[in-house]
Amino acid sequence: MRFFWQPALLAVAVSLAGCATTKKPAVALTGDIMVDAPNAIANGPTRDRVLWQYRLAAAAMRQGKFDLAKLNLDDALLTLGGIYGKDKDAKKSRSYFHTEAKKTFIGEPYERAMAYIYRGILYWMDGERDNARACFRSAEFEDSDTEQHEYAGDWVLPEHLDGLATAKLGGDGSDAFKRAQANAKGVKLPPGLPEANALFFVEFGPGPTKYATGQYGQELRFNTPASPVASAVLKVNSLQIPIAPTDDVGFQATTRGGRVMDHILGNKAVFKSATDTAGTVAMIGGFTTAAASHDRTAQEVGLGIALAGLATKIVSAATVPTADTRAWDNLPRYLSFASVPLPAGQHVVTLQFLNSAGQVQANLTKTITLNITTTDRDKVVFVSDTSVTPQTL
Amino acid sequence: MAALVAGCATSGVKNPSGVPVTHMNADEQGFVAGTGVESQDLVMVADKMSRSILGVPQIANAATPPTIVLNPVDNQTRFPINKDLFLTRIRYQLNSKARGKVVFLARNQMEELEKERNRKREGAVTASSDPSVQEFKGADYFLTGSLQGLSTRTKAGTSDYILYDFHLIDARTSAIVWEDAAELKKQGLEDAAYR
Numbered sequence: 001m002r003f004f005w006q007p008a009l010l011a012v013a014v015s016l017a018g019c020a021t022t023k024k025p026a027v028a029l030t031g032d033i034m035v036d037a038p039n040a041i042a043n044g045p046t047r048d049r050v051l052w053q054y055r056l057a058a059a060a061m062r063q064g065k066f067d068l069a070k071l072n073l074d075d076a077l078l079t080l081g082g083i084y085g086k087d088k089d090a091k092k093s094r095s096y097f098h099t100e101a102k103k104t105f106i107g108e109p110y111e112r113a114m115a116y117i118y119r120g121i122l123y124w125m126d127g128e129r130d131n132a133r134a135c136f137r138s139a140e141f142e143d144s145d146t147e148q149h150e151y152a153g154d155w156v157l158p159e160h161l162d163g164l165a166t167a168k169l170g171g172d173g174s175d176a177f178k179r180a181q182a183n184a185k186g187v188k189l190p191p192g193l194p195e196a197n198a199l200f201f202v203e204f205g206p207g208p209t210k211y212a213t214g215q216y217g218q219e220l221r222f223n224t225p226a227s228p229v230a231s232a233v234l235k236v237n238s239l240q241i242p243i244a245p246t247d248d249v250g251f252q253a254t255t256r257g258g259r260v261m262d263h264i265l266g267n268k269a270v271f272k273s274a275t276d277t278a279g280t281v282a283m284i285g286g287f288t289t290a291a292a293s294h295d296r297t298a299q300e301v302g303l304g305i306a307l308a309g310l311a312t313k314i315v316s317a318a319t320v321p322t323a324d325t326r327a328w329d330n331l332p333r334y335l336s337f338a339s340v341p342l343p344a345g346q347h348v349v350t351l352q353f354l355n356s357a358g359q360v361q362a363n364l365t366k367t368i369t370l371n372i373t374t375t376d377r378d379k380v381v382f383v384s385d386t387s388v389t390p391q392t393l
Numbered sequence: 394m395a396a397l398v399a400g401c402a403t404s405g406v407k408n409p410s411g412v413p414v415t416h417m418n419a420d421e422q423g424f425v426a427g428t429g430v431e432s433q434d435l436v437m438v439a440d441k442m443s444r445s446i447l448g449v450p451q452i453a454n455a456a457t458p459p460t461i462v463l464n465p466v467d468n469q470t471r472f473p474i475n476k477d478l479f480l481t482r483i484r485y486q487l488n489s490k491a492r493g494k495v496v497f498l499a500r501n502q503m504e505e506l507e508k509e510r511n512r513k514r515e516g517a518v519t520a521s522s523d524p525s526v527q528e529f530k531g532a533d534y535f536l537t538g539s540l541q542g543l544s545t546r547t548k549a550g551t552s553d554y555i556l557y558d559f560h561l562i563d564a565r566t567s568a569i570v571w572e573d574a575a576e577l578k579k580q581g582l583e584d585a586a587y588r
Contacts, residue, residue, distance in 0.1 A: 081427040081472075084551070084581030093586045103586045123473060130468040130476075137471035137544075145546045145588075169467065260588040 033059040033330065041072075047089060050076045051105040054115055054328045062387045066122055073119045080106050080115065093324070094264050096271055100324035108259075110208070110252040111328045113139040117158060117335070121201050124165070125380040133165035143252065151255040156183045156246040157335050164192040164339070168378070180246075187244060196339035197375050198236070202243050204229040204353055204364075204385035205333030208253040210325040216272055218265040218321035224250030227333045229364065229385050230356040234338050236349045236370075245334035261323075268321035275316035282309025332384060342379070344372050353385045361385075368393060428553040428579040429472040430540070438557045438575045439479055443486035445573040446536075446561065447494060458496045459533040461561070470542030470555055479538065479557070498530055534570070535562040550582030 027044040029036045037056035041049055053072040060068040083090075083106060093103035106112060120135030136158035144153045159180035163173030177192050205227025213219045232243040286306025290299045346369060353364040367390040372379050381393060446452060452459055463484060466476040484497050499506070506529070513524035522528070538559035545552045560572040 081429055083583045083587055084427060085583075087584045087586075090584035090586040094584075100586065103584075106587060119473065128473075131473035134468055134471050134473040138473075141471055141544055141546060145548065260585045264585065 034063070047102065047104045048326065049105075050079050050107070051326050051328065054107065054111065055330050057115070057118060058328070058330045061118060061121075061382055062384045064388060064391055064393075066125060066382075069118065070122050073115055073122070076115055077119060079104065080112055094261075096268055096319045099320045099322050100261060100265060101322070101326055103324070105324075105326050107328055108210075108253065109142045109256055110249060111331070112142040113155060113158070113252065114249065114328065114331055116142065120158070120161065121380065121382055124161075124199065124378060125382075127377055129165045129169055129378075133162050133169075136161045136165070143256070151257070154183045154255075155252065156180050156187075156189070157337055159183060160189060160192060160246065160337065164194070167192055167194040184246065187246065189246065190338065193339060193341070196341045197377070198340050198342040198347075198370065198372070198379045199381065200234055200243075200338045200340075200349075200351075201380070201382045202232055202234075202336045202338065202351065203332035203334065203383075204232060204245075204336075207329075207331030207333050208250045208327070209329050210323075210327040212323040212325050214269060214321075214323075216269045216321040218269040218323055220259070220262065220265075220323040220325070222250070222253045224253065224333065228355055229334075229353040229361060231354045231358075232336065232385075233352045233354065233360075234340075234349065235352070236340060236342065236347055239340060241338050241340065243336045243338050245336050247335040248333065249331055249335065250333055265321050265323055268319055272316050272319040272321055275312050275319065279309045279311075279313030279316055282306065282312060285309075341375075342370070342372055344375055346371050349381070351383050365389070366391070428551055428581050430470070430474045430555065434555075434557075434577055435478055435482060437577075439482035439486060441575050442479075442538075442559045442573055443483045443490070446483070446487065446571060447491050449561065449571040451534075451563075451570050452495060458493055460496045460498050460530050461534045461536050462498050462500050462532040462564075464535050464537035466537060466559075467539040470540050471544050471553075472542070472555075474540075476540065479559075480536065483536070483559070496530075498532060500532075503529075532564045535564055536560075537562070548588075550580055552578065552580045554578040 027036070027040045033055055037052045037059070040052040041056070044052065053076040057069040057072040057076070060066070060072070083104075087104070090103045092098040093100045107115070116135045116139035120132040120139065123129075123132035123135060139158040140153045140155055140162075143151075143155055157180075159176050163176030163180060166173035166176060173192060177189075181189050206225050208222045208224040211221050211223055213221050231245065234241040234243055283306045286302045286304065286309055289302030290306065291302075293299050293302060349368045349370055351366045351368070353361045355361055364385045366383050366387055368381055368383065369390065369392040370379055370381065371393070379393065463480040466479055468474060468476045487495055488497065509518070510524055510529075512518045513520040536559065538557065541556045541558070543554040554576065555578075556574055556576045558572065558574040560569050562568070563570050
């Protein structure tokens with residue numbers, strides 16, 4: 001009997017001795033993204049670095065800290081652009097005994113696209129229209145390989161801004177404008193006016209988050225909460241411009257179709273279930289045989305089968321099919337855009353956010369003072385329903 | 394048992410001892426690579442263009458070195474880049490390897506240059522020549538270019554083709570007196586965990 005239990009004890013000891021030093025200690029969260037994100041980037045697991053950089057960039061943009069947003073997006077996009085080829089952590093995340101969240105986070109395609117969209121806005125702010133356009137093209141590219149092809153490359157705003165940047169650079173943006181209009185699903189997009197020098201990027205509502213379903217949490221799902229804001233109104237000088245959503249980030253999250261990783265997680269779940277069942281059967285059968293028999297050899301065989309069943313149960317328990325639910329959780333639900341030609345001088349802009357009944361959500365109203373020094377350069381304004389107010393740009 | 398436990402202590406940590414700084418030539422592909430514009434592309438393209446420019450008869454046979462102004466490169470790819478790097482490297486190559494064959498004008502410094510000239514004219518600073526004489530040179534040629542891309546993504550991976558096109562424009566006639574191009578195509582496939 002001792003012969004059978006020694007290896008098992010060794011295996012248990014080794015597994016319990018476990019990799020106590022494999023993980024960095026969890027970073028204590030305060031709830032303030034401007035504190036937590038820099039702390040997590042500096043002291044948290046490397047695999048979560050891009051996730052926190054995304055979150056910090058979005059928060060920084062809403063606080064008008066555009067240099068901080070640039071810094072973090074640039075670093076995140078470097079990671080995103082260099083994921084080709086072998087990756088040990090990614091390989092582990094595919095293995096039976098590691099969770100998917102073991103891999104370096106770069107986000108699902110909608111999250112990657114949003115990183116490029118934000119960076120594109122920041123490039124435009126700096127007067128680099130062609131690099132802004134490059135980002136909008138990359139955003140669309142991230143969405144180009146969907147399982148359901150009708151939803152491939154179907155973002156509206158990146159296409160529209162590609163066309164507008166091209167037109168402003170002296171090129172022909174009409175193809176991109178047409179693609180944007182085709183993606184807009186019946187919503188009439190504003191004309192892309194190259195002479196409009198005040199550009200307003202508007203976002204509102206809470207964006208999608210992730211959760212896992214299935215017996216072992218192997219199925220990745222998205223939750224998009226209802227948005228208290230459905231549209232906006234931009235007021236500047238005597239103009240009043242209604243702003244309807246051009247893109248629904250929740251729609252982008254849920255229409256890409258299945259991932260290759262979903263199949264891998266499905267296989268992990270089947271393996272976990274099958275080994276669990278096999279282990280149970282072997283243990284019951286083995287112990288029953290050992291208990292029912294008076295023959296020493298039969299008892300030992302029975303216990304051997306039970307031990308094999310135990311080992312199989314341990315393998316099953318160690319199998320981790322859980323989907324990666326790390327999410328860029330401060331994304332907006334809706335994106336939109338407006339542009340107007342404004343002469344040089346100071347302009348006070350008011351942006352009101354409306355609910356689905358068309359009522360102004362007064363607590364969300366933003367005021368921005370624009371100082372336009374020249375009409376040769378675009379004044380780019382980024383406004384979220386969670387932006388600080390008032391702002392002077 | 395002890396060996397197993399000790400071995401486990403750093404398992405799961407990628408490069409637990411770190412990776413020392415690796416010096417690499419700018420024209421070689423490093424172990425960090427994507428499908429976008431990288432240093433080895435920049436070096437290859439800039440070298441090719443600077444060699445090619447020197448073969449242009451208008452430059453090779455010019456009695457006096459022609460003056461050239463660099464105009465911004467138009468990036469039409471999906472990769473945001475510091476596109477000035479291309480022109481900076483072409484200028485550096487021409488200035489260092491073919492000194493005296495061409496003269497580049499610092500148009501990007503015009504504001505500061507005009508301020509300095511005005512200080513000289515006002516007598517606020519000394520001048521080694523008559524500051525009232527216009528000595529800022531005009532361009533004989535404009536050197537500019539564009540980066541154009543074609544990108545594809547399928548289940549088989551990502552493919553990016555980039556055409557680097559540069560041309561020299563005669564400032565007097567608007568004729569394009571020289572044009573050359575380089576093209577690169579890169580493909581890659583990310584781990585299935587990201588697909």
